[in-house]
Amino acid sequence: MEEKGLIFRCFASGSSGNCYYLGTRSGGILIDAGISARQIQKYLREMGLDYRNIYGVLVTHDHADHIRSVGTLGERVHLPIYSTPEIHSGIDRNYGVREKLKTSRRFFEKGKPWELHGMHIQTFGISHDSTDCVGYSIDYLGQRFVIVTDCGQPNATMEQFVASANHLVIEANHDELMLLNGPYPTYLKERILSPRGHQSNKTCAAILARNYNPNIHNIWLCHLSLENNDPEVAYNTVASALEAVGVKVGEDLQLVALERTNASPIYELK
Numbered sequence: 001m002e003e004k005g006l007i008f009r010c011f012a013s014g015s016s017g018n019c020y021y022l023g024t025r026s027g028g029i030l031i032d033a034g035i036s037a038r039q040i041q042k043y044l045r046e047m048g049l050d051y052r053n054i055y056g057v058l059v060t061h062d063h064a065d066h067i068r069s070v071g072t073l074g075e076r077v078h079l080p081i082y083s084t085p086e087i088h089s090g091i092d093r094n095y096g097v098r099e100k101l102k103t104s105r106r107f108f109e110k111g112k113p114w115e116l117h118g119m120h121i122q123t124f125g126i127s128h129d130s131t132d133c134v135g136y137s138i139d140y141l142g143q144r145f146v147i148v149t150d151c152g153q154p155n156a157t158m159e160q161f162v163a164s165a166n167h168l169v170i171e172a173n174h175d176e177l178m179l180l181n182g183p184y185p186t187y188l189k190e191r192i193l194s195p196r197g198h199q200s201n202k203t204c205a206a207i208l209a210r211n212y213n214p215n216i217h218n219i220w221l222c223h224l225s226l227e228n229n230d231p232e233v234a235y236n237t238v239a240s241a242l243e244a245v246g247v248k249v250g251e252d253l254q255l256v257a258l259e260r261t262n263a264s265p266i267y268e269l270k
Helices: 037-046 070-076 085-093 156-164 176-180 186-193 201-210 231-244
Strands: 006-012 019-023 028-031 054-058 081-083 105-107 114-116 119-125 134-140 143-148 167-171 218-222 254-257 267-269
Touching (some): 006 037, 006 143, 019 037, 070 081, 085 105, 134 156, 143 156, 176 186
Parallel strands (some): 028 054, 081 105, 218 254
Antiparallel strands (some): 006 267, 134 143
């Protein structure tokens, strides 16, 4: 692959931790840092990279499984940590972040485009029970990468970005019947199913079916629940909905259910 070709790798995706790399073989960004700094370093080195190759960390929201190591990355590794003022306030209050951000904090205004090392970044609001929550649309090297995670209820702006993506990471957290019949207490089931909870396989599938565009090449299903979902169930639910609107999964696009705790292969985005 060319040095400047766009690549994506998931380091972790689920309630135990979330972290993604987007960039080239010579440098890029992290989206969320919900696993240890040591794990992130290990995965970067497997790719021939180091923290010196990271331009910054983009944070989606202030829940521990997305920000566990931002303090270390920001204040010890000296990576800039980007998010909204509200999310940064939530990070300050989160007891799971032992190293508080000081010099590494960077702010952006939700909905206002900005640039980072040649990447054109747009952000949009997502409904979730955090202090604030954003999705990212990143235009780089002629391609658009969109990530939508921890989404209780879709909104029109989010769906517009989904419809414009060449490469998409989107939440498929749970199968509704598995959740309802599963071991979680009632209050937790209600929280997950609420408009500020998590997105089901069925909702994810419906969003993808009604917003399909022929320029999308990759869809990765993220944040799958260990107790209330199964990768095959999530994949089949989404694949069936896409095929019902004439999309040939495996030919028209690649569909992958990301593993929760194991790093993915390196995907070359063409």
